[in-house]
Amino acid sequence: MAPHANAETGAQSKVRMTFEGTPLSVEPGSSVASALEAWGCHGFSRDVKGEERGLFCGMGACHDCLVTINGKVSQRACMRRVEDGMDVRRQAPRPQVANPAIADLARLPEAIETTETDLVIVGAGPGGLAAAETAATSGLSVVMIDERHDAGGQFYKQPATDAAKTALSSDRQAADGADLIARVRAKGVMIRHETLVWGGFHEEDGRIVLSCLGPDGAFYCRARAVIIATGAHERPPAVRGWTLPGAMTVGAAQTLLRSYGTLAGRSIVIAGNGPLNFQVALEIVRAGGRVSAIIEEAASPFKRPMAGLELMRSDRALAIAGTTQLARLRAAGVKIHWKSRLAGIDGGGAVETVTIETARGRTTIAADTVLIGGHFTASNELPRLLGCAHEPRDGALETLTDATGRTSLPHIHVIGEAARFGGAFVAMSEGRLAAAALIERLNGKTVIDQAAETRMLARHRRFQRALWRLFAPAIEDDATPDEDMIVCRCEGVSLKALNDLVERGVSDIASLKRLTRAGMGRCQSRYCGKALAEIANAGKPLPSQTNGFLAPQMPLRPIPLAALAVEKGEWGGHKHAMLPDRPPLQADQPLPRSKAATVIIGGGIAGISTALYLARAGEDVVVLEHAYPNAVASGGNAGSLHAQLLSFDHGARAEAGGGPAARTLPLQRESIALWQALQKETGGDFEMKITGGLMVAETEAHLRFLEEKTEVERRAGIDCHVIGQGELRRLEPALSDRFIGAAYCPQEGKINPLVATDGVLREARRHGAQLFDRCSVLSIERDDDGFTLATSRGPIKAERVVNAAGAFASRVGAMLGLDIPVFGAPLQMVVTEAAEPTITALVAHADRHLTLKQAANGNFIIGGGWTAGLDPVHQHPRPLPESLEGNLWVAQHVVPGLRKLHVIRSWAAMNINIDGAPILGEHPACPGFFNAxxxxGYTLGPLVGKTTALSILGEDAGFDLTPFSIERFTGTTR
Incomplete structure (x- = not known):
C-alpha cells in the first residue's frame, strides 16, 4: 500500500511504530489515525461483524476507529498520539481476554480522588475558553476539562505536527486560538487535557460532581457551578455504504489537515450541507489535494439574491470571504453540484464510487474518499444526564436556556453548540455572558460589559440566521431508502430490521432499541438516535425528551472497567426507596375497549405471562401498561435465571430470616422449566441457556456458609452442591485462582429479557390478548359488577383485576384501600464491551453482591443487587458512583480478565422488594382482585402468570398457595 505524498518525508525525528507488524516512520505529534491515513490506509479497524472500518468522526464520538495498541483493546485511533515503539493492530470484533497478549487497560485504584473548584468548564473550544478567561479574571477558581490533547476545539484546533505548523504558520484562525489559549493559561486556569467527563450527579448541598477519567486515572470534580461547552458533532443521515472505510465527516478531514498536515485521500468528494464544506474543500486544494466534486443540498447562493443580500447586511466581510471561497474553488476546477444530495456510497470493502442525486437524476462519481458534512447536532449528553430541561426541535433535543446559557438548573449553563448550532463567535459571546452570570451568582464581580456583549451576541446570531437561510436545503428527499443500509453503525442494525418491527406494531424507541440493540453500542445512539426516533414515531412530532429519545447512560463514553474498580463495604439489604411520580404519557387515541373479563395492570413479564395463560384458555383479557411493555423492571434486569438462593437470601442478611425465599425455591425450579417450554412453544430464540450457576468461595467460612445453604436448597428439590477448587477450575478456568470452591447448581442459566418478554407478548396476542400502552390507571372503584378503572385513555370495566404492577403494586392496592407490602428498590446493572466467550455459567459470590454472566453477543452483564438512587430531577432510577465502583471491583476480583475491557453502559431499574417471596392469589378482602x-421476578415471571391464570379460572395451581398469600402479612408492621 503506497503512502500519500505527505507521509514519509524524511527520517529525522520520526516516531517509529508498527501497524500489523509493518514498521512505519511517522511525524511526532500525529494521532494514530492520522499516521495510518497518511500511510494510505483507510480501513484500519473492524466492526462487530469483522468488516473493515476506519476514521469517521475524527473526534472520539463514533468509536469506528478502534484499534489495539500495545495489547490494550478498543483504543480510539483519532484520540491517541503516536509514541515510539507503539504496536498497533486491527481491532478484533471480540477480543480474547484470556489471551495473555491482551493487556489490562488500567491499574486498580486504591481510591478515587476528588478535585474541588468554584467553576468547572467542560470543553476547551472557543466558548469554553472565553468563559474561562472571564471567570478567572474575577478570581473564581476554574478547572477546564477537555478530551483533546490541546485546547481550541474544532474551530481553534491547534497544529500538532511540524507539517501542520508550517501549513498554518500564517493562518489567522489558528493564531487567534493560540492567543486565547495563552491568555487563559496566564490567568491560572487549570486545563485537564485528555480527560473524559463520563458521568455526573448532584449532591444534597447543591454542588455538582462530575465523574472524570484522565491520563492518570479516574477522579471526581466537585464544583459550585458548571458551564458545559461540549460543542456539536456532525450527524449525517444514513446512506448506503456510509460505514465503508474512506467515508468520514468533513470535520474529521479538517482535523487531519489542520492538526496533522494529512490529506484524507487522493480523490475526494465532499457532500452535505453548509459553508464548512466549502472552507474544507479550499483547504484541501491549497494543500495539494484533489476535490472531485462538492455535493451541496442548498441551492446556489447566486440564484438567491435576496438571501445573499441579507447575509451581506449581517456581516459584509464574512459574506465577501464566502463568495471569494466559491470563486477560488471554481478557479481550481472543483465541480459544485447545487441542490443535490448524497444517495449512496459503493465499493468492495472501501469507497470506490459515490452516487449523487440532482434535479436531473442520479450520477456516479469515482472517489476513494467521501467527506460528509453538515447536519450538526448538539453534544448535549451531559446536560441531559444532569437533568437539564430539553425540548424536541428539528428532530433533535435542544437544551432550554436563557440569554446567558442558564438551564432549568440555575447552577448549570450550556453554551455554544452544546445548546444549539451557531458558530464559534456566538459560542464565545455566550461563554463570556455565562461566566458573568455565574460570577454574580457566586458573589463575585464581573469584569465585562454585559450589555455590549449582549449586542455583540445578537449581531453574531443575526449573521448565523442569514447564513443558514442562504444554505437551507432545497432538494426534496423523497427517494425510497435502501432497506439494507445500516442505521446503527455500532451494532450493524439495518433499516429493514427496524421497519419490520414497526410493521409488527412496535411503536416506541425504547422497544426498538431492546429488540434490535440499535443505540446500545459504544456511541450511545449519537449517530442513529434521530433516525430511531423518526422510525419509531412514523413521521409524527417527537413527543418529549423522555418519551421520544433514548436517554443517555453512564458512562457517556466507554471507560476501562479497571479504572473505576474500588473495593467497597457490603450493604446490609435493599434500601426501600420512595417510588417516583409517573405522569401519564400522551397516547394517540382513547381505549378501544370499554370492558373486559380480566384487566391486568402492568405490562412486565408477570402481567404478560398472566395474559398469555388466560388467553390460551379463551379468557377475554386486557393488559394496561403505564408506559410500554417490558419497560421497567422486566426490561431493565440482567437476565439471570436463579434456581439457588442468592447469598443475601440465606442467613443473617436475608429478609424475614430467609424462610420466604427458601419456600420460593420450588417455584424458581418450575418457572425455569416453563421458560424452556415457552421458548419451544413460541418458536422464538430467547437466547436462553441452562449453563449452571456457581457461587464462589474464597475462604473456609464461605464454604461452610455454602454447605448450609445448599442443604436448604436440596431439601427444596434444587440440585445444588459444593464443589472443590479443581472442579471449579475445570468448569470456569477464567475465574480467579483465589477461589477454593463453589456451590454448583446445574439448573441455573440466563436469558435475554429484551427478546424473551417480546416473544411471550407476541404469543399472548396471537391467542387474543390485548395490550394497551401509555395507559395509566388513575383510580379503581369496586361495584356489584366488578371494577371500574379510570385510566388516562378513558374508563374500562372489568369482572376481575390483576395487580401485576411490580414495584408500583402498593399504589394499585391503595386505590382500593388495600395494603400491599411491596417496596421499590432501585438496583443497577453494568455491561462491558463484547469479548470472545470467556465464562459459561451464571456466577455469584458467597459473601459479595455479584451476578455475572456473558451474553450471547459477548457482552458481560454485571449485577448483584447494588443499590441505585433516584435522579433528583426526573426521578428515574440512576446508578450511584459508589455502587458502580464496588460492583466493578467485585466483578474483576472474580474474573480478572474483565480488567482488559471497557464498560460501555450502566443502567438502573426499579426492582421489587417484598420479603423474599411473591404475593399471589385473590385478595381475601377484595374478591376479584388478584396479586401477581x-x-x-424475571425467573418467576412465567410461573406467576400461570399460577394467577389458574386461580382466576378456578383451577388447581399444582402447589399450595398459602405461603404466598397476602394473608401472611396480617398483623405485621410495615
Missing amino acids: VTSN
Missing part, C-alpha cells in the same frame, strides 16, 4: 407480584 414477586421479587426475583
Whole structure:
C-alpha cells in the first residue's frame, strides 16, 4: 500500500511504530489515525461483524476507529498520539481476554480522588475558553476539562505536527486560538487535557460532581457551578455504504489537515450541507489535494439574491470571504453540484464510487474518499444526564436556556453548540455572558460589559440566521431508502430490521432499541438516535425528551472497567426507596375497549405471562401498561435465571430470616422449566441457556456458609452442591485462582429479557390478548359488577383485576384501600464491551453482591443487587458512583480478565422488594382482585402468570398457595 505524498518525508525525528507488524516512520505529534491515513490506509479497524472500518468522526464520538495498541483493546485511533515503539493492530470484533497478549487497560485504584473548584468548564473550544478567561479574571477558581490533547476545539484546533505548523504558520484562525489559549493559561486556569467527563450527579448541598477519567486515572470534580461547552458533532443521515472505510465527516478531514498536515485521500468528494464544506474543500486544494466534486443540498447562493443580500447586511466581510471561497474553488476546477444530495456510497470493502442525486437524476462519481458534512447536532449528553430541561426541535433535543446559557438548573449553563448550532463567535459571546452570570451568582464581580456583549451576541446570531437561510436545503428527499443500509453503525442494525418491527406494531424507541440493540453500542445512539426516533414515531412530532429519545447512560463514553474498580463495604439489604411520580404519557387515541373479563395492570413479564395463560384458555383479557411493555423492571434486569438462593437470601442478611425465599425455591425450579417450554412453544430464540450457576468461595467460612445453604436448597428439590477448587477450575478456568470452591447448581442459566418478554407478548396476542400502552390507571372503584378503572385513555370495566404492577403494586392496592407490602428498590446493572466467550455459567459470590454472566453477543452483564438512587430531577432510577465502583471491583476480583475491557453502559431499574417471596392469589378482602407480584421476578415471571391464570379460572395451581398469600402479612408492621 503506497503512502500519500505527505507521509514519509524524511527520517529525522520520526516516531517509529508498527501497524500489523509493518514498521512505519511517522511525524511526532500525529494521532494514530492520522499516521495510518497518511500511510494510505483507510480501513484500519473492524466492526462487530469483522468488516473493515476506519476514521469517521475524527473526534472520539463514533468509536469506528478502534484499534489495539500495545495489547490494550478498543483504543480510539483519532484520540491517541503516536509514541515510539507503539504496536498497533486491527481491532478484533471480540477480543480474547484470556489471551495473555491482551493487556489490562488500567491499574486498580486504591481510591478515587476528588478535585474541588468554584467553576468547572467542560470543553476547551472557543466558548469554553472565553468563559474561562472571564471567570478567572474575577478570581473564581476554574478547572477546564477537555478530551483533546490541546485546547481550541474544532474551530481553534491547534497544529500538532511540524507539517501542520508550517501549513498554518500564517493562518489567522489558528493564531487567534493560540492567543486565547495563552491568555487563559496566564490567568491560572487549570486545563485537564485528555480527560473524559463520563458521568455526573448532584449532591444534597447543591454542588455538582462530575465523574472524570484522565491520563492518570479516574477522579471526581466537585464544583459550585458548571458551564458545559461540549460543542456539536456532525450527524449525517444514513446512506448506503456510509460505514465503508474512506467515508468520514468533513470535520474529521479538517482535523487531519489542520492538526496533522494529512490529506484524507487522493480523490475526494465532499457532500452535505453548509459553508464548512466549502472552507474544507479550499483547504484541501491549497494543500495539494484533489476535490472531485462538492455535493451541496442548498441551492446556489447566486440564484438567491435576496438571501445573499441579507447575509451581506449581517456581516459584509464574512459574506465577501464566502463568495471569494466559491470563486477560488471554481478557479481550481472543483465541480459544485447545487441542490443535490448524497444517495449512496459503493465499493468492495472501501469507497470506490459515490452516487449523487440532482434535479436531473442520479450520477456516479469515482472517489476513494467521501467527506460528509453538515447536519450538526448538539453534544448535549451531559446536560441531559444532569437533568437539564430539553425540548424536541428539528428532530433533535435542544437544551432550554436563557440569554446567558442558564438551564432549568440555575447552577448549570450550556453554551455554544452544546445548546444549539451557531458558530464559534456566538459560542464565545455566550461563554463570556455565562461566566458573568455565574460570577454574580457566586458573589463575585464581573469584569465585562454585559450589555455590549449582549449586542455583540445578537449581531453574531443575526449573521448565523442569514447564513443558514442562504444554505437551507432545497432538494426534496423523497427517494425510497435502501432497506439494507445500516442505521446503527455500532451494532450493524439495518433499516429493514427496524421497519419490520414497526410493521409488527412496535411503536416506541425504547422497544426498538431492546429488540434490535440499535443505540446500545459504544456511541450511545449519537449517530442513529434521530433516525430511531423518526422510525419509531412514523413521521409524527417527537413527543418529549423522555418519551421520544433514548436517554443517555453512564458512562457517556466507554471507560476501562479497571479504572473505576474500588473495593467497597457490603450493604446490609435493599434500601426501600420512595417510588417516583409517573405522569401519564400522551397516547394517540382513547381505549378501544370499554370492558373486559380480566384487566391486568402492568405490562412486565408477570402481567404478560398472566395474559398469555388466560388467553390460551379463551379468557377475554386486557393488559394496561403505564408506559410500554417490558419497560421497567422486566426490561431493565440482567437476565439471570436463579434456581439457588442468592447469598443475601440465606442467613443473617436475608429478609424475614430467609424462610420466604427458601419456600420460593420450588417455584424458581418450575418457572425455569416453563421458560424452556415457552421458548419451544413460541418458536422464538430467547437466547436462553441452562449453563449452571456457581457461587464462589474464597475462604473456609464461605464454604461452610455454602454447605448450609445448599442443604436448604436440596431439601427444596434444587440440585445444588459444593464443589472443590479443581472442579471449579475445570468448569470456569477464567475465574480467579483465589477461589477454593463453589456451590454448583446445574439448573441455573440466563436469558435475554429484551427478546424473551417480546416473544411471550407476541404469543399472548396471537391467542387474543390485548395490550394497551401509555395507559395509566388513575383510580379503581369496586361495584356489584366488578371494577371500574379510570385510566388516562378513558374508563374500562372489568369482572376481575390483576395487580401485576411490580414495584408500583402498593399504589394499585391503595386505590382500593388495600395494603400491599411491596417496596421499590432501585438496583443497577453494568455491561462491558463484547469479548470472545470467556465464562459459561451464571456466577455469584458467597459473601459479595455479584451476578455475572456473558451474553450471547459477548457482552458481560454485571449485577448483584447494588443499590441505585433516584435522579433528583426526573426521578428515574440512576446508578450511584459508589455502587458502580464496588460492583466493578467485585466483578474483576472474580474474573480478572474483565480488567482488559471497557464498560460501555450502566443502567438502573426499579426492582421489587417484598420479603423474599411473591404475593399471589385473590385478595381475601377484595374478591376479584388478584396479586401477581414477586421479587426475583424475571425467573418467576412465567410461573406467576400461570399460577394467577389458574386461580382466576378456578383451577388447581399444582402447589399450595398459602405461603404466598397476602394473608401472611396480617398483623405485621410495615
